[in-house]
Amino acid sequence: MRVIPMTAPWDTVLQRTLLWLAAASALACQGSSKSASAATARDTAAKAATFVAANWRPPTEADIPNDSLGAAIRRGLYLIRFTPESLPAYATSSLRCTSCHQNDGTKASAAPLTGAHARYPKYMTRSGAVIGLADRVNYCFTRSLAGNVLPPESRQMNDILAYLAFISHDVPVGTNLAGASGLVSMKDTLVGDLARGETIFKRECVACHQADGQGNAAFPALWGPKSFSIGASMAREERAASFVWHNMPQSKPGSLTPQEAFDVAAFVNSHPRPDSPGKETDWPSGGAPKDVPYATKGHEPHRPPASLLARRTPDRAIVPTPPEVDGGAKREH
Numbered sequence: 521m522r523v524i525p526m527t528a529p530w531d532t533v534l535q536r537t538l539l540w541l542a543a544a545s546a547l548a549c550q551g552s553s554k555s556a557s558a559a560t561a562r563d564t565a566a567k568a569a570t571f572v573a574a575n576w577r578p579p580t581e582a583d584i585p586n587d588s589l590g591a592a593i594r595r596g597l598y599l600i601r602f603t604p605e606s607l608p609a610y611a612t613s614s615l616r617c618t619s620c621h622q623n624d625g626t627k628a629s630a631a632p633l634t635g636a637h638a639r640y641p642k643y644m645t646r647s648g649a650v651i652g653l654a655d656r657v658n659y660c661f662t663r664s665l666a667g668n669v670l671p672p673e674s675r676q677m678n679d680i681l682a683y684l685a686f687i688s689h690d691v692p693v694g695t696n697l698a699g700a701s702g703l704v705s706m707k708d709t710l711v712g713d714l715a716r717g718e719t720i721f722k723r724e725c726v727a728c729h730q731a732d733g734q735g736n737a738a739f740p741a742l743w744g745p746k747s748f749s750i751g752a753s754m755a756r757e758e759r760a761a762s763f764v765w766h767n768m769p770q771s772k773p774g775s776l777t778p779q780e781a782f783d784v785a786a787f788v789n790s791h792p793r794p795d796s797p798g799k800e801t802d803w804p805s806g807g808a809p810k811d812v813p814y815a816t817k818g819h820e821p822h823r824p825p826a827s828l829l830a831r832r833t834p835d836r837a838i839v840p841t842p843p844e845v846d847g848g849a850k851r852e853h
């Protein structure tokens with residue numbers, strides 16, 4: 521190979537040309553990457569602008585990809601379906617996540633989890649703080665499942681979050697899907713009658729939830745040590761009435777009148793159930809909804825249950841406030 525002396529004048533020209541070409545192509549690259557990211561942003565904006573909540577359908581189990589992410593999503597789905605079986609140290613009641621979040625968390629009238637990924641972090645008046653999705657999941661572990669805090673850094677929490685992200689696919693941040701604010705509000709707030717509620721319970725509910733309300737291997741408990749705690753939304757009369765009216769009896773939902781739903785909800789919630797440690801600090805700025813069954817700032821309990829059952833590990837039943845770091849100012853290298 522011939523060695524070209526770099527000092528040769530013609531070579532300087534060539535070198536300059538090469539440099540110019542390199543610079544030009546770098547510019548071109550920059551330009552193209554800029555326009556590519558602009559295109560992505562435009563696509564996202566266009567998608568968000570054209571997103572029609574009413575037409576959107578969540579992906580199903582069959583849509584879970586067959587790759588590593590898909591494996592995590594599938595594990596997350598099975599965790600919410602088989603919670604006490606999979607996580608007995610954390611889910612100590614007979615309830616699974618899907619006992620309330622029916623159809624794998626996709627049923628609009630049963631506090632759907634679809635779109636939850638796009639709704640967090642959000643401010644929760646009950647906690648008086650901005651809450652991330654893992655903490656929100658843990659509120660259900662500790663209150664709705666009357667269980668223990670699942671370590672946010674655990675693989676299992678990650679899997680549940682992967683599933684929640686999956687069933688929120690394509691939902692733009694800030695979109696209000698049906699059921700985005702939990703159980704659908706009942707049109708009229710009625711007052712449940714306990715005696716009528718008992719009659720309805722005996723007629724409509726015992727076939728599955730059993731005469732003592734404790735359920736069995738196939739059906740979740742409605743009260744007692746294996747049911748949801750007093751700190752769960754379901755322990756509120758109007759929330760429970762909404763769930764029951766829209767979804768129960770499981771075999772013929774919609775067959776009760778709204779009044780009957782309030783009656784049976786009041787009856788179910790009049791029974792003993794697990795306590796929820798720390799509940800008195802809920803709604804720290806006041807303004808608890810009328811049907812909250814325990815005392816909070818400026819709020820008198822609404823029809824509290826007959827008694828509260830002590831939790832075995834009360835310190836694990838409270839979702840800790842996220843710790844603040846010191847910013848590294850004092851860190852030594």
Ligand code: HEC
Nearest residue numbers: 615616617620631636656657660661664702703748753754
């Ligand atoms: C006893 C019923 C019940 C059980 C069991 C339950 N939840 Fe919930 N969950 C609710 C209700 C009700 C709401 C909505 C609050 C409302 O309507 O006031 C909710 C809300 C949520 C939210 C927030 C949704 C949003 O977009 O704001 C998440 C996430 C969640 N639950 C996850 C779970 C997971 C995961 C489990 C299992 C570990 C679980 N839940 C078990 C009743 C339950």
Ligand code: HEC
Nearest residue numbers: 618619620622724725728740741742764768769770771784
């Ligand atoms: C045909 C059986 C069946 C009947 C009848 C039935 N349920 Fe349920 N119920 C279920 C099942 C199953 C679930 C769990 C949801 C799921 O797996 O989809 C459930 C869940 C619930 C829950 C939330 C979970 C829990 O344990 O707290 C409540 C509350 C509830 N039912 C109340 C009632 C009431 C009140 C009635 C009577 C009006 C009733 N159900 C009648 C089968 C039934």
